[in-house]
Amino acid sequence: MNRSTINTLENFIWNIADEILVDIYDVGDYRKVILPMLVIRRFDAILEPHRDHLLEIKKSLGIIDVNYDKESALIKALKLPFVNQSLFTLRTVRADNRKTLQNNFLAYLDGFSQNVRDIIDKFQFRHQIERLANSDRLLPLIDKFLSADINLCPTPVLNADKSVKLEALDNHAMGTLFENILRRFNESTNVTDAGRHFTPRDIVELMSELAFKPVAERLRDTTYLIYDGACGTGGMLTVAEESIKNLAAVDKRDVSIYLYGQEIADETFAIAKADMLLKGEGEQADNIRHGSTISNDRFKENALGKRFTFDFMLSNPPFGTSWKSEFGAGDWQNFKTKDNIFDARFRFAFDGADFSVLPDIGDQQMLFLANNVAKMKTSTALGSRIVEVHNGSSLFTGGAGSGASNLRRYIIENDYLEAIVALPEKMFYNTGIGTFLWIVANKKSAARRGKVQLIDATSIKSALTKSLGQKNCEFGVAERDKILEIYLAFDKADPTFSRVLANEEFGYKSFNIMRPLRLRVVLDDERIAQLDVKDHNFADALRKFRAEVDNDILLDYDKFIVALKKSIGSVSMSRKKLIRELLTTVDENAAAVSDGKGGFECDRALTDSEQVPLTYEGGIKKFFEREIKPYVPDAWIDERSIVIGYELSFTKYFYRAEELRSSGAVLKEIGDVEREARALLAEIEGGNNGV
DSSP states (O other), X not given: OOHHHHHHHHHXXXXXXXXXXXXXXXXXXXXXXXXHHHHHHHHHHHHGGGHHHHHHHHHHHTOOSOOGGGHHHHHHHHTSSOOBOSSOOTTTOOOSSHHHHHHHHHHHHHTBOHHHHHHHHHHTTHHHHHHHHHTTOHHHHXXXXXXXXXXXXXXXXXXXXXXXXXXXXXXXXXXXXXXXXXXXXXXXXXXXXXTOOOOOHHHHHHHHHHHHGGGGGXXXXXXXEEEETTOTTXXXXXXXXXXXHHHHHHXXXXXXXXXXXXXXXHHHHHHHHHHHHHTTOHHHHTTEEESOTTTSOTTSBOTTSSBOOBSEEEEOOOOSOOOGGGTTSGGGTTOOSGGGOOOTTTEEEETTEEEEOOOOTTOOHHHHHHHHHHTBOOSSSSOOEEEEEEETHHHHOSOTTSHHHHHHHHHHHTTOEEEEEEOOSSOSSSOOSOEXXXXXXXXXXXXXXXXXXXXXXXXXXXXXXXXXXXXXXXXOHHHHHHHHHHHHHGGGSOTTTEEEEEGGGGEEEEEEEEOBOBEEEOOXXXXXXXXXXXXXXXXXXXXXXXXXXXXXXXXXXXXXXXXXXXXHSOOOHHHHHHHHHHHEEEOTTSOBOBOSSSXXXXXXXXXXXXXXXXXXXXXXXXXXXXXXXXXXXXXXXXXXXXXXXXXXXXXXXXXXXXXXXXXXXXXXXXXXXXXXHHHHHHHHHHHHHTO
């Protein structure tokens, strides 16, 4: 469906809200009515041509009125994924009074099969019907959605000569329409949710091409499972299915596709499941499940009781949003803090240790990536391919040993990261930030093994004639082809847009450089007076001892303690603590304090952290010898602090400095400004003289 048709539909439906719901609903609540009515009208439009056939079947089955036990028989007989057994259609829900109209409409909704009623319930639409009926807005609302000027059906409306009068509204177009209307509702009430983004069709198509085209020759006559753990309205699944079927058809492959999705938001879940039903895929609709992918994974095990895995996973998860609300919910009801989460998708054994990939609580996007990685197939030749949208923080957020860094490490050290594509800014409707496509595959081609491709596609775009929210550019066919060409060219691609780097290039070892604690003992009257308050006898002993020691002893804490023991006998741990607390100060000229184990105590204030790339010749020890020891001879490496981290930087490889202007050009510009200033001053002065 072209954009102008979607715009026409959007304006028509927005006007419905503006005309019918005004005065009885706040603008922010229009969605409670408009969104479910969109879906109900689509269901109604699908069933309209089958109405007579349905009545015949009901008669033959002896069904007089609504009988839910006969649903499956009717669905099977009609060869549709849903039915409506009521005596009404949306066109025949009429009445002379409000109450009867309300009851008729409720009876119409109750006539739908259970799968549709579940969708309507997720919209919580029944709560609005009495309000609409009592304000005499229900019938005008229905009539608006039945208008002959629009088509909300996934099949076209034809003229008498079979030409298309009104285009079909396909699944993704429905998603686009839904998002545009939702965006307008949000904008009108200053409501924004930066973490949730409907994925524009052009980006979805690019994601599908990157998922399937590189492995088109490896597709076989078999079944493929496609999954989206943040499926929204289901548009990404629909485009993915279409893409893989088209590719398979070229090579005459007989493929079967099954779609799986999970969505937490009631409205978008309802749209996704509704569209599956409207496409005639009743079984597929059952694979769209409601709930949080993070704390209530609905795809833990398949029908055989085995771990659910998928061939392809495409997703645009929420980013920049907290996942604190997941604690204590769903399967995580016993997890109250981040530290006690034991979910095999996010915490497991790796490199001989307990390994957590749980990111910072303020951002959940990496959880969706980890969820997908946990669902990769390992037993097939093709394995699994993931294409996922992220913002820039996934590339670098979190230091070595953090959950985000650990996930990057796990993916890269397992050689799963195939490529990352940097997209232009302002590609999404409700955010202008830069985004990236992660391409993760556990069965790379031989040429890509041990390597990662970074693609800078930030300049590859075409401008929109009119911005859609914050989206002011898009990928046309030419732009998608160019990005795919760069991807397929791999190490032979134009270096302006592509870099191919070894996996180790992104890794580093983080460690602490320690320096010894150097303490000087201070036995002046003021400090001993402070000690007097806490241990009078010890203070008196120190006053006597003070006369026996010289400055050399006071500059060596260990020698001071030895001398003190000889003078007054044993020194208890509590008294040593008082000495440290009240009678010492850090002094770089003092001797290092022994740790009693052959080394020295460290001065925490002087601790420094260093990062050494995994590719550094000679590793940490050689780095220490070259870069640290010559300048800080008493330093040492805290071996226990060594942690491996991973981060990716596009700026490092694609930064292009702007060429500086010549001094002549700068001087000329300064001269031009001076001349303009003098002319303006002369004009002002001339005007004043004429007063």
